[in-house]
Amino acid sequence: MNIKKLLYSQKTAPYVFALPFILSFLIFWIYPLCSAMVMSLQDIGAVTTEFVGIKNYTKLLKDSVFHTAMLNSFQYMVFSCVLLIPFPLLYAVLMDSNLVKAKGLWKALLYVPALTSVVISGTLFRLMFSEYSTGQLNVLMSFLGLPAMKWLKIKWTSEIALLLLCCWRWTGVNMLYFLSGLKSIDKALYESADIDGATPWQKFIYITIPLLKPTTIYVLTISIYAGLSMFLESFMLWSGNNSPHNIGLTIVGYLYKRGIEKDDMGYACAVGVVLMVIGLTINFIQLGFNGTLKNKGED
Amino acid sequence: MKKKLVSTLLAAALAASLLSGCGEVNAPESGTAAATGEEATAEGGEASAAEGEGEAEAEAVTTVGPDSGTHMEMWSFVEAHNTFYAQMLEKWNEENPDRQIQITFTTYPYSDMHQKLIMSLQAGTGAPALCDVEMGQVPNVYEGVDQWLYPLDESMAPYAADMLQSRLDAYKGADGKQYGAPFHVGATVMYWNMAELEKYGITQADVDAVETWDDYTALGKKYIETRGEEGKYFTCVDTAGTDWLWIAMAEYGEDWTGGFDGEANVEIDSVKKMLNMQVEWLNDGIAEVSPDGHIDLEAGFQNILDKNVVCFPKAMWYMSRFKNYMPEEKGNWYITKCPVFEAGQKCSVGIGGTGTVVTQQAPDTALAADFLCYAKMSPEGEKLIWEDLGFDVCNTSLWSDEAFAHDESNYYNTFFRNYPYDVLNSIKDQIGTVMTVSISPTINEQVCNTTLNQILEEGVSVDDALAEAQEAVELEQ
Numbered sequence: 001m002n003i004k005k006l007l008y009s010q011k012t013a014p015y016v017f018a019l020p021f022i023l024s025f026l027i028f029w030i031y032p033l034c035s036a037m038v039m040s041l042q043d044i045g046a047v048t049t050e051f052v053g054i055k056n057y058t059k060l061l062k063d064s065v066f067h068t069a070m071l072n073s074f075q076y077m078v079f080s081c082v083l084l085i086p087f088p089l090l091y092a093v094l095m096d097s098n099l100v101k102a103k104g105l106w107k108a109l110l111y112v113p114a115l116t117s118v119v120i121s122g123t124l125f126r127l128m129f130s131e132y133s134t135g136q137l138n139v140l141m142s143f144l145g146l147p148a149m150k151w152l153k154i155k156w157t158s159e160i161a162l163l164l165l166c167c168w169r170w171t172g173v174n175m176l177y178f179l180s181g182l183k184s185i186d187k188a189l190y191e192s193a194d195i196d197g198a199t200p201w202q203k204f205i206y207i208t209i210p211l212l213k214p215t216t217i218y219v220l221t222i223s224i225y226a227g228l229s230m231f232l233e234s235f236m237l238w239s240g241n242n243s244p245h246n247i248g249l250t251i252v253g254y255l256y257k258r259g260i261e262k263d264d265m266g267y268a269c270a271v272g273v274v275l276m277v278i279g280l281t282i283n284f285i286q287l288g289f290n291g292t293l294k295n296k297g298e299d
Numbered sequence: 300m301k302k303k304l305v306s307t308l309l310a311a312a313l314a315a316s317l318l319s320g321c322g323e324v325n326a327p328e329s330g331t332a333a334a335t336g337e338e339a340t341a342e343g344g345e346a347s348a349a350e351g352e353g354e355a356e357a358e359a360v361t362t363v364g365p366d367s368g369t370h371m372e373m374w375s376f377v378e379a380h381n382t383f384y385a386q387m388l389e390k391w392n393e394e395n396p397d398r399q400i401q402i403t404f405t406t407y408p409y410s411d412m413h414q415k416l417i418m419s420l421q422a423g424t425g426a427p428a429l430c431d432v433e434m435g436q437v438p439n440v441y442e443g444v445d446q447w448l449y450p451l452d453e454s455m456a457p458y459a460a461d462m463l464q465s466r467l468d469a470y471k472g473a474d475g476k477q478y479g480a481p482f483h484v485g486a487t488v489m490y491w492n493m494a495e496l497e498k499y500g501i502t503q504a505d506v507d508a509v510e511t512w513d514d515y516t517a518l519g520k521k522y523i524e525t526r527g528e529e530g531k532y533f534t535c536v537d538t539a540g541t542d543w544l545w546i547a548m549a550e551y552g553e554d555w556t557g558g559f560d561g562e563a564n565v566e567i568d569s570v571k572k573m574l575n576m577q578v579e580w581l582n583d584g585i586a587e588v589s590p591d592g593h594i595d596l597e598a599g600f601q602n603i604l605d606k607n608v609v610c611f612p613k614a615m616w617y618m619s620r621f622k623n624y625m626p627e628e629k630g631n632w633y634i635t636k637c638p639v640f641e642a643g644q645k646c647s648v649g650i651g652g653t654g655t656v657v658t659q660q661a662p663d664t665a666l667a668a669d670f671l672c673y674a675k676m677s678p679e680g681e682k683l684i685w686e687d688l689g690f691d692v693c694n695t696s697l698w699s700d701e702a703f704a705h706d707e708s709n710y711y712n713t714f715f716r717n718y719p720y721d722v723l724n725s726i727k728d729q730i731g732t733v734m735t736v737s738i739s740p741t742i743n744e745q746v747c748n749t750t751l752n753q754i755l756e757e758g759v760s761v762d763d764a765l766a767e768a769q770e771a772v773e774l775e776q
Contacts, residue, residue, distance in 0.1 A: 045442070046420075046421065046442030046443035046446075046447065047442075047443050047446050062774075063774075064771075127597065130590065130591060130597070130598050131590050131591060131598070132590040132591065132598035132601060132602065134601060135598075150756075152591075153538075153752070153756065239596070242539065242744055242747055242748050243748065244538065244539075244592075244748060244749075244752045244756075245748060245749055245752060246748055246749075257744075260410065260414055261740060262439070262740055262741075263417060263439040263442065
């Protein structure tokens, strides 16, 4: 009787409904987060575990491989944001206009890569970018009369391969986000702009871009996160976590290397905590700059 | 206000999910294991997950043996291994009516399995009774020595005399006890494309006459000069694999890991000699840098098929690559022992492998160990390993057994121009060991990612590059 009363009570109902989320959030997010923070202060051995203070963090400061990994992740994050916001936005506007025929087909084509496994696409890209003369890219080079390249052994060419894989995979997804943003813009605004004699460019700059801001912020936020946490793409492209001069090593790759490949969980957790701090900082700065964190009233 | 809260939560949730990587990094990785288990380890010069033909894509679970028997769990990362154990279990149960065993075999992807194993050993619960451990993972699994694992020394006593000692040594723990049972020797040998060499006047007798690396270099020069074609080389050197260096170390009896007690040192003579010789080969056009870093990758197989290289040293298990990727090469290839720097040196080294361990969590550790040693070390087991898995078995008494080594129904015995076991038998006492200890992954990583690229691709001097590598390795010691 009591339980029934409790369940039907208007006061407790919201909590009951929110409980599954809160529980999973506590168990699968907050608990691992706290335990990772504690573990980052430990030296976790096979049989014994001991607290070592900030030793893992001071080691990180000296660890040049970690610095390389940070730089790689950061570069990848910046370039992927630069590429994955303007282009999908452009495609979305094109899709929304009357210039494109067979829109469903185009949308599907652009979206399909997101459905394929990174394992498969990464392997395919590895083969395409093979330094061997029969790799597709080298066939193309010889067709153009250029010498074969060792694509995945040179920093800038391998960055191209990674970004190409990234764009191929995510352009369609981001385009869909922008497309749904565009759908929510009131068409009347464009009509009144037409009456005022605005050019298509002016409409794009003064109506589309500002009204898409919430979508853009969302896409930017997840792109920053995705860029910083990229791992599988590079893992597949170099068929493992090792690349010449570590040009393909990312922060998560390094975390994996330390935690799993070398079974040094304490140090890996320190890497994870640093990654979280960086991710949080960048996202808060970004959200602060574009005003999302300001009070509505101040706008 | 609401917006602020939402965005703050959003950012926090995203950041939190970044961290979750710490605890469950394998999640996105599990699917890749099948594709990469093999190559990831190959890069460290310890290829051998590769042994597996049917790399596990999905979990496969089978239970073999009577319900009345002692029930055990067994894990592997290669389904073919489990099939093999299951067959051996049936034989065991037939022969030991009073010691019946029932085993549930589970195949997991490579990294999943090793991670699960280490976690359950650490936790003290949940580990299987028996488990395959890939060579590259041995230092991690052996960390807990006899607190985690059950020593096999007693159980393997009946077979130990016939087993190749250097291979057993590779699976010893820091306390000197035997914790892993090997599948194969993984002895390095030289593979020669005789069909191609003969076109340019090099006969089998010429190849047989190669004793030292100087002879090898001279033969390479002769081949290159006779052929005189751009893009065709005698051999290829690796930037992402350490096989050549392991051979050099075994020849001089050195070990850059320093073993269990010593300090790691990569600046050793054998390594320097091999690398300097390779640099000369590159300058003289005798060798090229392996496309994609080593020859055990798609580009490497294509390189062989295109006849761009005609000979290379590799472990015996590379035979399976011919079967799986280059069957059209049947009848072209010839196997010999590797050249040495100075006459009288060892000429081979065991590379890669799977050691199977018995954990302390087994319901009956002695029984599990007895079965394991029977399966992997007895003549019956070894025969099945060669027939089923195609490995160069560790039981040396079989190497000279006519019915076993010259069996015409065996794929490899007819694929090559000579019998693989004849070569193995001739180098029986010349197979060295390079240890795999906790510093090994660090050395392999540094050498394969940086040092070899510097030397072979960028022209950095051998001494400078190795000095830099040594510094990096010392940081981790």
